[in-house]
Amino acid sequence: MKLKFFATYREITRCNEEDIPVPHDVWELLTSLGERYGAAIRVKLFTPDGGKISDDAIILVNGRNILHLKGKDTPLDEADAVSIFPMVAGG
Amino acid sequence: MNAWVGTILRVDLAAKTVVKEPLNIKDAHDYVGARGLGTKYFCDEVDPKVEPLSAGNKLIYMTGPLTGTAATSGGRFEVVAKSPLTGTIGAANSGGYFGPELKYAGYDGIIFENASESPVYLYIKDDVVELRDASALWGKSVFETTDLLKEECGSSFKISCIGVPAENGCLFSGVLNDKHRAAGRGGLGAVMGSKKLKAVAVRGTGAVTVARPEKFLDALTNARKTLKAHPVGGSGLAALGTQVLVNIINESGALPTRNWRDGAYFPEANETGGESLAEKYLVKNKGCFACSIDCARVTRVPDGPFKSSGEGPEYEAGWAYGADCGVSDLAAICKANFLCNEHGIDPITMGATIACAMELYEMGAIPESDIGFPLRFGDPHAIVKLTEAVGRFEGFGKILALGSYRLAEKYGHPELSMSVKKQEMPAYDGRAIQGMALEYATSNRGACHVRGYLTSPEILGVPIKVDPFVTEGKAGLLKLFQDLTALIDSTGICLFTTFGLGLQEIAAQYREAVGTDETDDEILLKGERVWNLEKHFNIAAGVEKDTLPPRLLREKLPGGPAAGKVAELYVMLDEYYKVRGWDSDGVPTPEKNVELGIDA
Numbered sequence: 001m002k003l004k005f006f007a008t009y010r011e012i013t014r015c016n017e018e019d020i021p022v023p024h025d026v027w028e029l030l031t032s033l034g035e036r037y038g039a040a041i042r043v044k045l046f047t048p049d050g051g052k053i054s055d056d057a058i059i060l061v062n063g064r065n066i067l068h069l070k071g072k073d074t075p076l077d078e079a080d081a082v083s084i085f086p087m088v089a090g091g
Numbered sequence: 092m093n094a095w096v097g098t099i100l101r102v103d104l105a106a107k108t109v110v111k112e113p114l115n116i117k118d119a120h121d122y123v124g125a126r127g128l129g130t131k132y133f134c135d136e137v138d139p140k141v142e143p144l145s146a147g148n149k150l151i152y153m154t155g156p157l158t159g160t161a162a163t164s165g166g167r168f169e170v171v172a173k174s175p176l177t178g179t180i181g182a183a184n185s186g187g188y189f190g191p192e193l194k195y196a197g198y199d200g201i202i203f204e205n206a207s208e209s210p211v212y213l214y215i216k217d218d219v220v221e222l223r224d225a226s227a228l229w230g231k232s233v234f235e236t237t238d239l240l241k242e243e244c245g246s247s248f249k250i251s252c253i254g255v256p257a258e259n260g261c262l263f264s265g266v267l268n269d270k271h272r273a274a275g276r277g278g279l280g281a282v283m284g285s286k287k288l289k290a291v292a293v294r295g296t297g298a299v300t301v302a303r304p305e306k307f308l309d310a311l312t313n314a315r316k317t318l319k320a321h322p323v324g325g326s327g328l329a330a331l332g333t334q335v336l337v338n339i340i341n342e343s344g345a346l347p348t349r350n351w352r353d354g355a356y357f358p359e360a361n362e363t364g365g366e367s368l369a370e371k372y373l374v375k376n377k378g379c380f381a382c383s384i385d386c387a388r389v390t391r392v393p394d395g396p397f398k399s400s401g402e403g404p405e406y407e408a409g410w411a412y413g414a415d416c417g418v419s420d421l422a423a424i425c426k427a428n429f430l431c432n433e434h435g436i437d438p439i440t441m442g443a444t445i446a447c448a449m450e451l452y453e454m455g456a457i458p459e460s461d462i463g464f465p466l467r468f469g470d471p472h473a474i475v476k477l478t479e480a481v482g483r484f485e486g487f488g489k490i491l492a493l494g495s496y497r498l499a500e501k502y503g504h505p506e507l508s509m510s511v512k513k514q515e516m517p518a519y520d521g522r523a524i525q526g527m528a529l530e531y532a533t534s535n536r537g538a539c540h541v542r543g544y545l546t547s548p549e550i551l552g553v554p555i556k557v558d559p560f561v562t563e564g565k566a567g568l569l570k571l572f573q574d575l576t577a578l579i580d581s582t583g584i585c586l587f588t589t590f591g592l593g594l595q596e597i598a599a600q601y602r603e604a605v606g607t608d609e610t611d612d613e614i615l616l617k618g619e620r621v622w623n624l625e626k627h628f629n630i631a632a633g634v635e636k637d638t639l640p641p642r643l644l645r646e647k648l649p650g651g652p653a654a655g656k657v658a659e660l661y662v663m664l665d666e667y668y669k670v671r672g673w674d675s676d677g678v679p680t681p682e683k684n685v686e687l688g689i690d691a
Contacts, residue, residue, distance in 0.1 A: 004342070006335075006338045006339065006342075006364075006366065007327075007330075007331055007335055007338075007365070007366060008330065008331075010366060016361070055552070056322050058339065058551075058552065060339075060342055060343065062652055063342055063343050063344045063651055063652030063653075064652045065343075065550075065552070065556065067552075067556050068558045068560075083338075083339075083342040085338070085339050085342075086322065086327065087322045087323055087327060087551065087552065087553070088323065088327055088331070088335045088336060088339055088551065089323040089327065089328065089333075089336070089547065089551050089553060089587075089590045090328065090332070090333030090334065090335055090336040090365075090386075090405070090406040091333060091336070091406060091407070091540055091541060091544055091546065091547075091586075091587075
């Protein structure tokens with residue numbers, strides 16, 4: 001499965017894009033990222049109590065925001081691409 | 092005087108007279124300022140059928156009540172005229188330092204009437220206001236003009252001016268100030284050029300006072316804290332600039348590619364995004380007057396064929412020269428954007444017009460002999476060469492200077508102009524973001540992203556997240572965003588403050604500055620009044636109906652998350668007219684006019 005980091009997530013992970021083994025769902029993916037990259041990424045991905053995905057994290061699965069899929073329970077498979085952004089804006 | 096300085100300059104360019112008249116304070120109350128008040132003056136004084144490049148059109152500079160105060164990003168002013176590109180009301184605002192300086196000189200706005208026979212500029216130093224000969228400036232770029240006027244008038248003067256394309260009637264030439272800040276869209280520079288008005292140079296040593304200073308300080312302190320704490324308004328925009336949008340819009344399958352012909356996913360987008368810009372070419376951030384966001388980029392391409400330096404590109408410009416032209420060379424995109432500032436042209440329309448020409452060339456509709464070289468998608472040298480051609484107003488550049496609609500019409504394919512009311516759509520595909528489709532179709536100045544900006548809730552989740560594929564509810568949401576952006580533009584603060592602030596914080600600053608006890612809803616109603624006034628002007632001017640290019644309505648997106656979708660405009664448009672209180676043809680009803688106090 002393809003995993004892509006953008007904006008400030010690139011500074012934390014030092015990675016733009018990588019292929020990873022398929023997690024069961026989005027929550028499992030984000031939890032594994034928290035273990036791998038530590039507190040620097042956990043504070044951006046999760047609420048302070050660690051129980052929810054932060055409102056400031058934008059997670060897309062194949063271009064669709066998980067808020068319009070099944071949220072943290074959105075299932076993942078080999079052909080999927082997950083993109084992770086901080087809250088950004090412009091125009 | 093309650094955030095205003097109380098005087099409007101009325102300049103007759105034919106008679107060479109300058110009259111100082113009192114600000115119409117009732118209209119300032121009803122239409123807020125800047126965009127709203129400038130439009131009110133304009134609509135009261137100008138025949139909607141006026142030919143935009145004739146002497147009968149007027150050109151208005153108007154500040155807002157918060158311009159020049161300590162309000163969050165309170166440095167903006169509006170330029171208003173009938174647009175020669177669209178035939179609609181033309182209103183474009185700009186940041187930098189010019190607007191506050193005008194108020195410090197003692198003037199809330201300037202109304203330019205008629206046309207001069209020879210080039211002139213307006214000199215303002217506090218009470219001294221005079222038209223001066225600008226023959227030596229005619230034919231000079233924005234940068235040259237700014238430098239020469241600072242040399243002549245003094246380095247502390249703030250300069251607003253036009254470049255060579257505007258002198259020659261380029262329909263997307265802007266009015267630039269502080270070199271890099273632009274009232275960019277709609278070709279208002281061409282109106283200024285048609286009046287032989289090259290520039291305004293202003294220096295003011297006065298001040299702006301607010302009605303309730305202590306409460307104003309409380310309101311702005313609260314607003315600044317709220318903005319600073321927001322992940323976007325606080326540090327996000329400063330870190331990576333507006334170009335950071337490239338990747339999220341592309342990953343969402345909404346980045347229009349190759350004149351919107353090849354869908355809305357550009358595989359090389361990452362090479363052109365804010366991350367790459369910061370890594371390769373960013374020198375430092377820069378902010379406008381009283382701004383804590385600092386979104387502007389000072390950038391430099393240090394070597395290679397596109398060696399250059401300047402500011403930007405911003406997201407829309409980066410897209411127009413990038414994905415829309417199929418170009419992935421960020422150095423070329425930077426240089427083309429720098430040229431737009433130097434020559435005073437709108438990079439959105441410029442890039443989109445080149446993209447349209449590329450499609451027309453590739454399908455054989457434009458002969459190579461007209462252009463002078465093969466014009467294929469993806470050619471980084473072409474975007475620079477053609478921007479230079481428009482900047483010097485020579486060769487094929489003279490045709491491109493009319494914008495994509497007139498270009499595509501000339502070569503027999505007007506349907507390939509990706510424009511609404513002849514103004515090019517910016518960088519969000521309405522097939523993948525349905526609310527943006529409705530926004531483009533209903534914008535009062537032709538296609539525009541800052542007349543509402545539904546991308547914010549549909550993609551970015553600010554202030555709430557809604558599904559970009561859904562049409563239900565978008566009409567009501569768009570009306571709210573349109574009214575709010577009309578209000579914000581009219582106050583004189585920057586729209587980007589809404590990446591952190593809401594109506595509550597903005598209305599509080601306005602209330603204490605002007606000394607009113609109106610509620611938030613009563614203040615928001617003024618934004619709706621502005622929107623409806625603009626609509627009335629457009630109807631009287633005979634502007635075409637609200638629609639989209641056939642490509643968006645009929646050609647399905649070929650891939651990405653929105654594969655198979657078209658813009659479902661007509662599902663949303665009827666509901667939009669209803670929530671606006673307009674009839675089924677999009678005309679405000681008598682009841683709505685009474686509610687808003689508009690004489691129609």
